[in-house]
Amino acid sequence: MSRWSLRPLLARLTALLGLWSFFNAAIAGEVQYHTFESSTLGHAYPYTVYLPDNYDAEASTPYPVVYLLHGSFGNERDWVAKGNLAQTADRLIRAGHIPPAVFIMPGSRSWWIDDHNEAGRSAFFNDLIPHVETHYRVGSTRALRGVGGLSAGGFGALNFALEKPEMFGAVAALSPASYVPYPPPNSSAHRHPSFLDEQGNFDTALWDTRNYPAYLEEYRINVTPRPSAEESDIPPVPLYISAGRSDVYDAEFHARQLRQAMERIQPNDVRLDLYPGGHTWRVWRASLPAALTFMFQHIGDTPTGQ
Structure with missing residues (x-):
């Protein structure tokens, strides 16, 4: 085939690529970076927000909202800068796999607990969520929050x-x-200020009271129907878990333990996906679409304008 006969084909490909690029650019959410003063922390609380394309602050129906937490020694920009959150959300919304939604990615110096470093848990519930629900058109009910x-x-x-x-x-x-x-x-928990006591030692007692086994029995009681009822007042929270098969912290083993513990309480509401790779953004980027698709099977409605 001569270079002259290739020209029509190349022209078509160029046009298709241009159309594809325009379509993707036209349907894209907006990422913003903000802070507000946290009375719990006594300093500015940073967060990143993803707003879906054509976000309407006056929509008659609130948007579902998902709070995404970063890892140890991470920050509020990680999910966008390293996790491709915006691109993934754009793609899933465009494909109709999830509804237009707001994503809030807060920053914390803690392990998301009230610890030796800061009251991360209290700040999340007492300051961040009220701030978000005041400043954005998001749901304030269980059905619209993940x-x-x-x-x-x-x-x-x-x-x-x-x-x-x-x-x-x-x-x-x-x-x-x-x-x-x-x-x-080798876990960073052993050197993170959250778990280091005044002597600089890992606080095992704090870990015992903050890790998930400490919550399981009360959770089981809350979501288990009473003998005279078919359903509990509070439904179980569907749980998605993922892990890399070569994780240096043996996350697959611990993920399997977690699944087993949760399936005793809610056998039909737990999913575990395993991926090739370690404790890396490659694994988290790969599992994010499945995680969000799973979550939005249980939360969210598409908002409509007034």
């Missing part, structure tokens, strides 16, 4: 859902650092 996280953020998201199942319609824990009984020696 929480997820990776590594230490998965630890935090899981704990939030177990502690307050009345607040979250679904939870995703990607390579959760929910180690039982304690973090492995």
Whole structure:
């Protein structure tokens, strides 16, 4: 085939690529970076927000909202800068796999608990969520709210859902650092200020009271129907778990432990996906679409304008 006969084909390909690029650029959410003063922390609370394409602050129906927590020593920009959150959300919304939704990615110096470093848990519930629900057109009910996280953020998201199942319609824990009984020696938990006592030692007692086994019995009671009822007042929180098969912290083993513990309580509401790879963004980026698709099977409605 001569170079002259290739020209029509190349022209078509160029036109198609241009159309594809225009379509993707035309349907894209907006990422913003903000702070507000947290009375709990006594300093500015940073967060990143993803707003879907054509976000309408006056929509008659609120948008579903998902809070995504970063990992140990991470920050509020990680999910966008390293996790491709915006591109993934754009693609899933465009394909109709999830509805237009707002994603809030807060920053914290803690492991999402009230710890030796800061009151991360209290700031999340008492300051961040009220701030978000005041400034954005998002739902304030369980049916429109989800929480997820990776590594230490998965630890935090899981704990939030177990502690307050009345607040979250679904939870995703990607390579959760929910180690039982304690973090492995190479885990950053052993050097994170959250778990270091005044002598600089890892606080095992604090870990015992903050890790998910401490919440399981009360959670089970909350979501289990009474003998005279067919359903409980608070439904179980559907749980998505993922892990890399070659994770240096043995996340697959701990993820399987977590699934087993949760399936005793809610056998039909737990999913575990395993991926090739380690404790890395490659695994978290790969599992994010499945995690969000799972979550939005249980939360969210498409908002409509007034």
